[in-house]
Amino acid sequence: MSRRTVRNPSLRKRVVIPVLGGLAATALVATGNLAGAAPAETGSERGPLSAAFTDAADRYDVPRDLLVAVGYGETRLNDHAGKPSHANGYGVMHLVSNPGHATLKEAADLTGEPLADLRGESEANILGAAAVLRDYADTQGLKAEERDGVHNWYTSVARYGGAEDDSTARLYADTVYELLSDGIAADVQGGEKVTVTPREVSPERGELADVRPHGVGAASEDYPPAAWVPANAGNYTKGRTAAISTVVVHVTQGSYAGTISWFQNPEAQVSAHYVIRSQDGEVTQMVRDADTGWHARGGNPYSIGLEHEGFVDDPAWFTDAMYRSSAALTKHLADKHGIPKNREHIVGHHEVPGNDHTDPGPNWDWDFYMSLVNS
Incomplete structure (x- = not known):
């Protein structure tokens, strides 16, 4: 299995929010055990961004590795100095504010964090994303004992992506779960490394299970490889x-x-x-x-x-x-x-x-x- 690497993202400093509850993160190895969340942080992996992911995961009972994979798929864990994306999304977790998708406002309502902090401070941004994912999981009906398994979060992840149709929603969620399968090793500012250990994944796709995967059976007439x-x-x-x-x-x-x-x-x-x-x-x-x-x-x-x-x-x-x-x-x-x-x-x-x-x-x-x- 491969690991994906990105370097030199910007990380703004902020007081790390203390753990307020939730299950303790446990190490997860690539043996098909999907119940854990965070591998132990050692050496260069101890830093503000790693701590922010762990704290947000604990506070909202979201698998830490899932949270990292969502952020990595969106931005490679780079906050781009607070500048918005084409869809008006902000931060390492790409909290969005546009007429079709409003995870930034949802995060503000759920956490009480100021919009400016959610846009420009990585710790607040990660916390906001965790809160939104947890809210989606609650709407989905995930119980406490089910929230530890990353395979149970598929439809919540798909909703986080804000896709207009089911095929694109599946593409978004499949990308996150591919990252979980491959593993992540992201080198960020200050010599910190944020990692996700490769593991077998078997996502519960729910109503998206019968949706045709992106690109299957729908070839371009102008350029057939597309x-x-x-x-x-x-x-x-x-x-x-x-x-x-x-x-x-x-x-x-x-x-x-x-x-x-x-x-x-x-x-x-x-x-x-x-x-x-x-x-x-x-x-x-x-x-x-x-x-x-x-x-x-x-x-x-x-x-x-x-x-x-x-x-x-x-x-x-x-x-x-x-x-x-x-x-x-x-x-x-x-x-x-x-x-x-x-x-x-x-x-x-x-x-x-x-x-x-x-x-x-x-x-x-x-x-x-x-x-x-x-x-």
Whole structure:
């Protein structure tokens, strides 16, 4: 089993909230025992972020490893200096405040923490996420003896993701449980390491068990290797007013599942044609090539937008698998639509006239990417 690593996230200092109750965390090894929560913290694993996860897990009786996996799937445990994501989500746990999803407000109501602290302080942010997950579990009807097992939290995790449809909700929850299966080793600021021990997982999917997994049986007509998950019809324009001449490279400022969910939200008023996942380069098409995505303002009529999972300030998201998958897609689009394979026609969001975005940012390796497009 593999471990995933991320480095250099920002962590603001805050007084750690004391443990107020809940079951004691127990070590969990990869033997299929799903009842435990937190492995013992030793050496470099003792630090403010690790303590925040343990304290929040104990206070709200949420499995500590599950809490870490949710945060890692959202942000790689990086608070991005309090800046919001594309979906207006904040902190390492991506507490969201938008018309379709309101985990930030839910966290404030449940914990009494000020909104500013929930947005900008990691300990409060983690506590808020634990409170929201516990509230969902209570609504789900989880009893005290059931809350220790991570396999029982699947539908609560799916709800936390805020997906508009069941397939995307399953994608979100499956991603968290894949992280639990693989294990996590996240190096954070100050030499601290936050870990999750790999284990066998067997989630209880409840009403999502019969939902078709993401990408199964729904291939793109424009690019067959991609899954087809349409954006909300209110987030793009049917047809085009100009010939396709440009590919625009974006960074999602959020997770893969979260971005797909956001483009399905009628309140988003934004979309791109394709979304590419960091870990393995999986591609989802959400707007047909022949239609106009809303991703680059004045550049929309003549361009195809490619969103890459991650954040511009964290190069750990830009994996070899992502580069190669995206380059294969761009090469296909260039050949199909007669787009020259050069930097005048394959551009970053920040290079499209009339845009104020900075993506894909200085961590995107253009030389490597273009060498793959032209190979």
